[in-house]
Amino acid sequence: MGHGETNPIVVKEGRFARLAAIPWWDQAVVRTARVLVVGAGALGNEVIKNLALLGAGHIIVADMDRIEQSNLCRSVLFGEADCGEPKATVAVQAATRLCPDIKAAALVGNVLSDVGLGYFRWADVVVGCLDNREARVFVNRCAAQLGRPWIDGGIEALGGIVRGFAPPATACYECTMSRVDWDLLNKRRSCSLLARQAHAGGGTPTTPTTASVIGALQAQEVLKRLHGLDALAGKGFVFEGLGHTSYNVDYPVAPDCPWHTDAPAIDSAEDLTSATPLRTIWQRASTALGGLEAIDLPRELVERIECPACATSKRMLQPIEHVGEQDALCDNCKTECVPHFLHSLTEDSDLLDLTVSQLGLPRWDILWARRGDDVLGIELAGDRQDCLAWS
Secondary structure (H helix, E strand, O other): OOOOOOOOOOOOOOOOHHHHOOOOOOHHHHHOOEEEEEOOOHHHHHHHHHHHHHOOOEEEEEEOOEOOHHHOOOOOOOOHHHOOOEHHHHHHHHHHHHOOOOEEEEEEOOHHHHOOHHHHHHOOEEEEOOOOHHHHHHHHHHHHHHOOOEEEEEEEEOEEEEEEEOOOOOOOHHHHOOHHHHHHHHHHHOOOHHHHHHHOOOOOOEOHHHHHHHHHHHHHHHHHHHOOOOOOOOEEEEEEOOOOOOEEEEOOOOOOOOOOOOOOEEEEOOOOOOOOEHHHHHHHHHHHHOOOOEEEEEEEEEEEEEOOOOOOEEEEEEOHHHOOOOOOEOOOOOOEOEEEEEEEEOOOOHHHHOEHHHHOOOOOOEEEEEEOOEEEEEEOHHHHHHHOOOO
């Protein structure tokens, strides 16, 4: 080095330096964020990947499926060696490789039956990466009951849509459903047990490019919400990939939609878990409300099935999603049985002697105690620590 020359100054930028250069960016807000991602398919992969790269601090991924060969052309977090593994588990492992500082947890299960409402209450934002109406309706109901915003995404071929909902203040997913949508949903709900299973599965034709666009927009909506920016709320963005004739849409609140009143109060009961007897929960809720009419369940359960041919009856106590093909058949004559559903418990029910888990509900759920117009949510918060098993 010649006379007068000096060593060059090398400035090493931090991991999130380019993000911090954005005037409104607050990495601390992102680092403490809590996001529940429901669905880890093509859309979920993109959302999870982007949230990890951004340093979103806490991510829970819920999905019931396992990785198949057909997922590999659209799912950036999955590889050949992952086939047969749970999507949620592999997605979480990949996310923590992308950003080791984040905390991520996998929940392998069906959102309709296995994801307690405590997960929704925990989240700052819920992201739906789903492919069916029934799951969207359930996520929407959970978000509305707990006052949580959620961001829905849908893709097909070269098109897609991103919608933001913040019930009860804005239009919700149910507000966007047409009579045809409701007829199709009710038709599926009225199917027999075996017919429901036959209709399950399938896949939507799409491309990784469409998933990238919609998943990126969903992650961006999460960021906007976290930073208090103007985000989609009762609105949608339709992406037309073929002709690039994309457009915005506003959704009015449907006058008969039930999800536009203030969210009920929640008792976050640290001493209650899914192993707690229901009678204990009844007594606690009765004391809090000065009496009790019923405990409404957060999801529909099959109480029993009955054979229409020989009148044999069998108690089930589990979500319909857990009723297998053999369970649906009569043990005596092999006729398909008819389900009888359970939605509420009253004071004279013998089921109060069971625990929450024995009734068929998942961990970290919320039960709704009701007396007249007064409703109180009882969160089984004692399950929280075990459910938040970070990778």
